[in-house]
Amino acid sequence: MSFEMNIYFFKFASLLYLIGTLAYLAYIFFLKESLSKIAVSAVSIGFASHTLAILARYLEAGHTPVTSLYESLSFFAWMIIGILLIANLKYKVKVLGSFLTPVALILMLFAFALPKEIFPLAPVLKSFWHPFHVIFAFLGNAIFALTFCCGVMYLIQEHQLKSKKMGPITKRLPPLSLLDDLSYQSLKYGFPLLTLGIITGAVWAEYAWGRYWNWDPKETWSLITWLLYAALLHQRLTVGWRGRKAAIMAIAGFLAILFTFLGVNLLLPGLHTYSKWQ
Amino acid sequence: MELLVVGLNHNTAPIQLRECLAFPEDKIEDALSKVHGLSSVKENMIVSTCNRVEVYAATRETERALCDLKEFLSQYHGISLKQFEKNLYTRVGEEAVKHIFRVASSLDSMVLGEPQILGQMKEAYDFSQQVKTSGLILHRLLHRAFHVAKRVRTETKIAISAVSVSSVAVELAEKIFGTLERKTVMLIGAGEMCELAARHLVSGGVENILVTNRTYDRAVSLSQEFRGEAVPFEEMGLGLRRTDIVISATNSPQYLIGHDQVTKVMKDRKQKPIFFIDIADPRDVEPNVGDIENVYLYNIDDLQKVANENIKDREKEAQKAEAIVQDEVAKFVNWYRSLDVTPTIVALRKKFEEIRRKELEKTLSLHPDLSEKERKSLEALTSAIINKILHTPITLLKQTNEEAMADLYLDALHTLFGLPEKSLETFLEKLEGEKEQEETNLEDAIRT
Numbered sequence: 001m002s003f004e005m006n007i008y009f010f011k012f013a014s015l016l017y018l019i020g021t022l023a024y025l026a027y028i029f030f031l032k033e034s035l036s037k038i039a040v041s042a043v044s045i046g047f048a049s050h051t052l053a054i055l056a057r058y059l060e061a062g063h064t065p066v067t068s069l070y071e072s073l074s075f076f077a078w079m080i081i082g083i084l085l086i087a088n089l090k091y092k093v094k095v096l097g098s099f100l101t102p103v104a105l106i107l108m109l110f111a112f113a114l115p116k117e118i119f120p121l122a123p124v125l126k127s128f129w130h131p132f133h134v135i136f137a138f139l140g141n142a143i144f145a146l147t148f149c150c151g152v153m154y155l156i157q158e159h160q161l162k163s164k165k166m167g168p169i170t171k172r173l174p175p176l177s178l179l180d181d182l183s184y185q186s187l188k189y190g191f192p193l194l195t196l197g198i199i200t201g202a203v204w205a206e207y208a209w210g211r212y213w214n215w216d217p218k219e220t221w222s223l224i225t226w227l228l229y230a231a232l233l234h235q236r237l238t239v240g241w242r243g244r245k246a247a248i249m250a251i252a253g254f255l256a257i258l259f260t261f262l263g264v265n266l267l268l269p270g271l272h273t274y275s276k277w278q
Numbered sequence: 279m280e281l282l283v284v285g286l287n288h289n290t291a292p293i294q295l296r297e298c299l300a301f302p303e304d305k306i307e308d309a310l311s312k313v314h315g316l317s318s319v320k321e322n323m324i325v326s327t328c329n330r331v332e333v334y335a336a337t338r339e340t341e342r343a344l345c346d347l348k349e350f351l352s353q354y355h356g357i358s359l360k361q362f363e364k365n366l367y368t369r370v371g372e373e374a375v376k377h378i379f380r381v382a383s384s385l386d387s388m389v390l391g392e393p394q395i396l397g398q399m400k401e402a403y404d405f406s407q408q409v410k411t412s413g414l415i416l417h418r419l420l421h422r423a424f425h426v427a428k429r430v431r432t433e434t435k436i437a438i439s440a441v442s443v444s445s446v447a448v449e450l451a452e453k454i455f456g457t458l459e460r461k462t463v464m465l466i467g468a469g470e471m472c473e474l475a476a477r478h479l480v481s482g483g484v485e486n487i488l489v490t491n492r493t494y495d496r497a498v499s500l501s502q503e504f505r506g507e508a509v510p511f512e513e514m515g516l517g518l519r520r521t522d523i524v525i526s527a528t529n530s531p532q533y534l535i536g537h538d539q540v541t542k543v544m545k546d547r548k549q550k551p552i553f554f555i556d557i558a559d560p561r562d563v564e565p566n567v568g569d570i571e572n573v574y575l576y577n578i579d580d581l582q583k584v585a586n587e588n589i590k591d592r593e594k595e596a597q598k599a600e601a602i603v604q605d606e607v608a609k610f611v612n613w614y615r616s617l618d619v620t621p622t623i624v625a626l627r628k629k630f631e632e633i634r635r636k637e638l639e640k641t642l643s644l645h646p647d648l649s650e651k652e653r654k655s656l657e658a659l660t661s662a663i664i665n666k667i668l669h670t671p672i673t674l675l676k677q678t679n680e681e682a683m684a685d686l687y688l689d690a691l692h693t694l695f696g697l698p699e700k701s702l703e704t705f706l707e708k709l710e711g712e713k714e715q716e717e718t719n720l721e722d723a724i725r726t
Contacts, residue, residue, distance in 0.1 A: 161454065176455075
């Protein structure tokens, strides 16, 4: 495979995600079946190309490509689309893509603007545990992106129904029960993965820095995120929190994830920041 | 051949009159045969629903058929024509086609876009097929009508939104609960309103029904009708705990269900959503109950408002549907106008072809030494000549919309070229004989 092959695949995937996003947005507007088919095809082909991009980069770099900010954003977007495709199989909620694909597209565009060269692997990242840490954490985060979208849809739909508007928006969004269920299911899968991500991270930290927990900004914010989701899961299981409160919490949780992922890297220097764009 | 519609509907006749003139299902076949017995009517079918009674017919004597059909309605039902003639409408030709397409697409219905009418028309058509009173023309017409209805349904949003209070309630419940299956409904009050709303929910899939009423006996009797469960009025609060949808329609002057009570119930239910439909006047449910989380409260006015908005949407969509109908009417009218001239065109072509073949054979037998290429040239030359000659008259015949004009041309052609006198009926019968291919045959015949 030639040099920079991964970048071509990445760009092609971005283009298809863009087409997919536009088709999904047009679908939610016009409700034409053909548009949703175009969207699903574009996103699926985009996902395949994206997979090749990540594989190619893995072969070129010789390590799991999740070490620079560009790589992480791309990986995160890839997982979000993967989750969308899985959710599409199980739930017949076509508008899900209209919410989730734009999130992935924004991450891709952000990644697009960043330096894409393969950085030499920093010594601390040379660890058996590091890829596991990143994969678990991102998988959890990607699932929480789904929870987030469900939360947003839930709040819109609930507002429509409470204010007694049965307009075009109500028609387009899925029933409340389905959104709440999807949100709960995704929480059930996302939470253990996030937990695993943090545990493997701690183990890796033990190897890398000699301590399980260092209280650097990323770790602190991960803990805050984890506590938010733990509280949500707990409330759901015990006092039957659902609907609106759960939706708001899921949105808050995802904002915490985004801050942990991006805000900390860009604003708060710490152990996890290896160089500005890495 | 001309198409006719004679009938009345909810716009032109009151319900009592419509009932008098309706054809019960078991009488339809008899009525169809009687209409078929009229010498002026070639094909017919009868659509009889609670909103309309209409006879569709194909005829060669428009005026007489119209009179005969009106007379038939009067005699069959034993009502003098004077009593309902002003409520009748008649449509002829293109107007009739348009009317039938509009009825099938539910553009002529009391509730725009309601789906039942299409099924009713299909049934009416099946009856006419069984007793063989519909033939090629109605066959084609109705198939086109069903096609138009399908186009209207898929290309416009006319039938998307709920336009009755009960269907809005069902739609709302589905937006809250996803599905009505295995949901529990509690009726507060055992009146007609409750019963009606409950029937809608049951047809939507609701399985468990609780009924509570101040008079327990009435709760019991209504609950038996739905194979549900009667709940004593004092235990309504307990009922609320296991209910998903509440329909309340009592005559109580004060609120039966208050904010504090529902807040408590929600805690007991672990916040499982609940949907109150308050169709009582004055209200049964305190309005601020709707502010509680996971509680949805709609009163009858809210539901009516949603329904009215949806009706407005349907009217907008109906305009798009009218354009589709217009388009299809033009296509169909083209086809059936050409029906009258088709036998003549076919006969004319046949005649010319015979002459050409005979003369060509003569010439070829005189010149046996012609090469294959030369023979082909001759063949092509003669064909081209007759095509050129026939092109103008045939185009003119097909384009003549006026019946009197067309008849004049047809007579002239038959006399001038000594064409065999062959009526449309025998032509159609011949086509009908080959049922499988009739449509393609006819289209081929017209194209040539």
